[in-house]
Amino acid sequence: MGETHPYSLDWTSWHNRLHRRLLMQPQLLPQGSSLLLAVSGGQDSMALLALLQDLAPLHGWGLNLWHGDHGWHEDSSRIAAELKAWCQQRQLPLQVDQSAPGQVPSEAEARQWRYQRLEQRGREAGADVVTGHTASDRAETMLLQLARGSDLAGLAAMPSVRPLSPEGPLLRRPLLHLQRDDTLQICQELDLPIWKDPSNQSSEFARNRIRQEVLPVLEELHPGCTGRFSDLAERVSQVRDSQKELSEMVLGVLQTPAGLDRRGLGALSPASRRLLLAQWLQHRGVSALSASQLDELSRRLEKGASGGAADLAGGWQVSWKGGELMLQQREAKH
Numbered sequence: 001m002g003e004t005h006p007y008s009l010d011w012t013s014w015h016n017r018l019h020r021r022l023l024m025q026p027q028l029l030p031q032g033s034s035l036l037l038a039v040s041g042g043q044d045s046m047a048l049l050a051l052l053q054d055l056a057p058l059h060g061w062g063l064n065l066w067h068g069d070h071g072w073h074e075d076s077s078r079i080a081a082e083l084k085a086w087c088q089q090r091q092l093p094l095q096v097d098q099s100a101p102g103q104v105p106s107e108a109e110a111r112q113w114r115y116q117r118l119e120q121r122g123r124e125a126g127a128d129v130v131t132g133h134t135a136s137d138r139a140e141t142m143l144l145q146l147a148r149g150s151d152l153a154g155l156a157a158m159p160s161v162r163p164l165s166p167e168g169p170l171l172r173r174p175l176l177h178l179q180r181d182d183t184l185q186i187c188q189e190l191d192l193p194i195w196k197d198p199s200n201q202s203s204e205f206a207r208n209r210i211r212q213e214v215l216p217v218l219e220e221l222h223p224g225c226t227g228r229f230s231d232l233a234e235r236v237s238q239v240r241d242s243q244k245e246l247s248e249m250v251l252g253v254l255q256t257p258a259g260l261d262r263r264g265l266g267a268l269s270p271a272s273r274r275l276l277l278a279q280w281l282q283h284r285g286v287s288a289l290s291a292s293q294l295d296e297l298s299r300r301l302e303k304g305a306s307g308g309a310a311d312l313a314g315g316w317q318v319s320w321k322g323g324e325l326m327l328q329q330r331e332a333k334h
Helices: 014-022 043-059 076-089 107-125 135-148 178-190 206-221 225-254 262-266 268-282 292-301
Strands: 032-036 064-071 095-100 128-130 162-165 170-172 259-261 310-312 316-321 326-327
Touching: 014 043, 014 178, 032 043, 032 107, 043 178, 064 076, 064 107, 076 095, 076 178, 095 107, 135 206, 135 225, 162 206, 206 225, 225 259, 225 262, 225 268, 259 262, 262 268, 262 326, 268 292, 292 310
Parallel strands: 032 064, 032 128, 064 095, 128 170
Antiparallel strands: 162 170, 259 326, 310 316, 316 326
């Protein structure tokens, strides 16, 4: 039997679990927030919608819903129409965006399109964006990043909260404590419809192969590994956050009127020097350097190295002579 609650006739242990999690970690979904829920119609997003709708009176959220139709298969428009009709019956405001034919031919481009639209709609609504990503999604992402040869930032897969852009709404993922089997059970217990996207079964997409072929084998060998992968990604994310905070403090110490204290930077370990250089350049609008570029720049800035300069993307140039490291944008050639 689920725990009863005056705000919902369908209050279940799942509601209670999420409610208590939010009381312990209010930064996940702050009280009184305006929220834009990304609803695909799949089990994760439907479970998210049901839980947040029932918990909204307790937490004072304002909810708006968004659905993105990629047009990848012949049923996509039908799913969008049926989902919108279902929401209208329950007086839930659902906004549907449809991509142009051929606009999102790949998994990566579809993801980029979704987040661009969500950022825009979030800005318009003055709301943060909320997705139904679970621990299963985070484990899949972490394995893909490991296979590609990611750095620490890539292993901090799917943080609970991150900005969608420097000035845009935040992206919030409150269901990372659940797994895909959990969201299916929630939908079954609450008698929620599920619209299945056939593209989620296609072996053409790398994530689907991880989901269908890799994780089941790992779970058979080491039961519970999906949750442990997700927990590790969360800890790595926390390490990244700590790194950024400490780096800001060090950059403040190294800052000079012209740029950075080259000698102080050069005296640090190569790993610390790379981290500070990446953060310093990012703050000044320089496009991210590759790992090999950062390694080379860090090597040239070692203590005792001669002066020099390096051209960067976007017309930027970093130069050093004596005790100063400086960054300037080169004049465009006519």
